[in-house]
Amino acid sequence: MIFALICLIAKSSLMCQTTVLSQNDNITIAQCNNCKVLNIWRAGVLMNFSFDQFEVFYQSTKKLSFDDYLENRPDGKEVVILSTPLPDISLVFTRYEWEEFFHKVDEALYMRRIYEMVHF
Numbered sequence: 001m002i003f004a005l006i007c008l009i010a011k012s013s014l015m016c017q018t019t020v021l022s023q024n025d026n027i028t029i030a031q032c033n034n035c036k037v038l039n040i041w042r043a044g045v046l047m048n049f050s051f052d053q054f055e056v057f058y059q060s061t062k063k064l065s066f067d068d069y070l071e072n073r074p075d076g077k078e079v080v081i082l083s084t085p086l087p088d089i090s091l092v093f094t095r096y097e098w099e100e101f102f103h104k105v106d107e108a109l110y111m112r113r114i115y116e117m118v119h120f
């Protein structure tokens, strides 16, 4: 049900033309038009998606309601945990982080559409 794609790759960025799509103190979402890759930088985690993978990720997570997937962290805080293709690594979101994350993803997709209109 909950689905996320994550790749942990140390890759050269020499050829990259990175465009920042959305950003705040905690999250940066950028894309490289050379690699056709979208990156989400978030609290020590770098998520790399192909454009197609990102679409799948977005479609499968955007309608998830935080309250439907609540779990409790050992300290009692309510969180949602997204699994990744790496079975021992999950992404954890507090309610605030969840809302912030998808707000930034929406903003990034909006900016992508703007850039596509401008550049193509």
Ligand SMILES: [Zn+2]
Pocket (backbone or CB within 6 Å): 013, 015, 016, 017, 032, 033, 034, 035, 036, 037
């Ligand atoms: Zn690149």
